[in-house]
Amino acid sequence: TQLLEQSPQFLSIQEGENLTVYCNSSSVFSSLQWYRQEPGEGPVLLVTVVTGGEVKKLKRLTFQFGDARKDSSLHITAAQPGDTGLYLCAGSTSGSARQLTFGSGTQLTVLP
């Protein structure tokens, strides 16, 4: 059974601060996806990483996949109130490519 541990669970910061969210597992994933979810809505895909050591940037968001493909991080630079939401990491394996294992999520609140 693959497990994804996500930390921190809650994060409250001031506008303009930087933050990092971590997603760790003892299992190897063939790909890992990051989502953001607003209350009462479905998760929205932010990025997919598939190669160990891969770094992807999406404006102020930087995503990294660990070399061993067991961990990932999301770094937000100069956070804004619009970044508030639930951030979820989700991984899939080669044997079950269309079955995602989700982390428990990080609830981010950015205060103006």
Add this chain to the structure above:
Amino acid sequence: KAGVTQTPRYLIKTRGQQVTLSCSPISGHRSVSWYQQTPGQGLQFLFEYFSETQRNKGNFPGRFSGRQFSNSRSEMNVSTLELGDSALYLCASSLRKEWDKYEQYFGPGTRLTVT
């Protein structure tokens, strides 16, 4: 291109009843996955259908079932509802990126409340 659609968005049922939820994937996507999201357990995989066949199944009781039609639309059914089935049920359709790598796009979900 239209996104994943789910109907209904909200549903209130009584214990012991059954419920059917519907999902239409993004046009051209042949795979539909279902997830249950609760505050205590987070997002958990229910099952996945590809070309009308169930390919993967999560650790849920047999009261949870699903099917997929030839147009890729999918339904999930929960029979003999329990209070613990109250959750946001999410449907996702998959886009293949590489041989064994897919991206999943989620619908807005159906909020089921069991009283």
